[in-house]
Amino acid sequence: MSDTTNTIFGIYPVKEALASRIVFDKVFIQKGIENDKFEALIKDLEKANIPISTVPFEKLNRLTKGNHQGIVAVTSPVAFHSLEEVVETALTSDKAPLFLILDQITDVRNFGAILRTAECTGVNAVIIQKSGGAPVSGDTVKTSAGAIFKIPICKVEHIKDAIFYLQGSGIKTIAATEKSNSEIFSVDLTMPLAIIMGSEGKGVSKSVLSLVDERAALPLMGEINSLNVSVACGAILYEVIRQRR
Template identity: 65%
Template sequence: MKSETLIFGIRAILEAIHSGKTVDKLFIQKGLQGDLAKELMQIVRKQNITFTYVPIEKLNRLTRSNHQGVVANISPIDFHNLEDLVMNVVESGQTPLFLVLDQLSDVRNFGAIIRTAECTGVHGIIIQKKGGAPVNADTIKTSAGAVFKIPICKVDHIKDAIFYLQGSGIQTVAATEKAETTIYDVDLTMPTAIIMGSEGKGIASSVLKLVDHKAKLPMYGEIGSLNVSVACGVIVYETVRQRL
C-alpha cells in the first residue's frame, strides 16, 4: 500500500509539479534565495499549492539528505478531473451520487468517509485544494485502502464545484443543523451531491447560499451534533435506502 511520499530538493519538486503530481504540503526554508527558488515560488503561487516557511532545523528533521531548503509531501493518489468524472457517470446511465467535503480537516474522519463512500457506491468525492485534510498514511489506513478505489477530485473552490454539479442536473444537498427539514424529507433518488462541512465550522455560509436543499439529522441527545464521518454515513445510507 502506498503512503505519502517525501521528496526534497528544488529541481526534484519542480519536476514533480510539472509532471502533474499533487503536492499536499510544501515546506520552504525561511529566507531561501536564488533563481530556482524564485521559479519554484512562482509555480507554487500560480497553482495555489499550500506552503509553509520553516526554519532549517525543521527541514533537517524531515530528511538528513541535501534538501536545498525545500521538502514536499506528495500525495499517494492521482486526483480526477471533476468535469470528466461527472460526464462519465452521467453517460453510464447510473444515478449520480457524489460527496462534497467543505474544508474537512481531520484525516481520520476523511478516511472513514472514504471507506463509507466506497461501500455505498458513491461515484466520487470532491474536496478543495487548500485547507482540507490531505491524503496521507493515516487517511489510507482509516479508509482500509478504499482511497485507491474511489475517485477523488480536487477543485480550486467548492462553490465552483456546486455550480458545475447543478449545471449537470445534479441536486446539491447540504447537511447542516441550520436546516428546517430533515434528510428524510429530501428525495435522494434523484442525481445528488451531498455536502458535508468541517468538524468545527460546518459548511461555509457562502456555500449554504448556493445549495438546492438544506437538511439535518434529528437529534434527541444533549450534545446536539454527531461526528462528521458518522453523520455522513447515516445520510449516505438513507440515500441507499431510498434508491433500493
C-alpha cells in the first residue's frame, strides 16, 4: 500500500477510531489470532458493517511497518452515501438520472480515473460493492484529481441487490460487455440509466449479466479484443452525453 497515511494499526487505535466514527474502508486481521480483546473488537466492527479480511501475518507487515498487533484498518478519505437517498434525490431532478455501477474493479488507478470521468460527465453516483473492489485510498484521491470528493459513492453489500433496487425505481440497467451483438451507439441512453462496468480481467460477472435489462459493446477495430476499463467507461459515458444533448 503506497499511501500509509490512511492506515490505523493496533487494537486500541482501531478501537478508538471506531468509537470516533472514522470511516473505515476495510480491516485486515491476522489469521489464527484469538483472544477476548480481538473477539470483542471484531464484533464491534461487524456491527458497524465494516468489511473484514483475515490475512497472513506477512500481509500485515506489508501494510505497515509499525507494531500492528495483528490488525490493520484502512480508513476512507470520504463518507459513503445511502443508495436509497441518492436514487430518491436523482429521481426528483429534472434531468434523467445516470448511475455507474463498478463490478469488482480492483485497480486503484482505474477506479480513480473512472471517478474523475464520472464527475465530469454528470453521473449522479458511483455504486461499488463493500468487498472485492479497489479500496478508497490516497491513491484513489490522487488519480481522481479530487473528483472523489465531488461525486457520491455508495457502498452496497451486493451489486445484484443494487440492480434490483434501481430496476424497481424505474432505472434501466445496461452492462458494458463484449459479449453482446448490440453496439452502445445503437442503444437508447436518454432514459433513467445505470451503466455497469466489469473488472479488469473478467468483465461483468455472469451473475450480474443475467440480471441486467440490456447488454452493449464498444466496437473494436484492431486486433486487441478489449479496452482498459477506465477508457471504455469514458467512451460510454460520453456517448450518454452525446445522446442526451
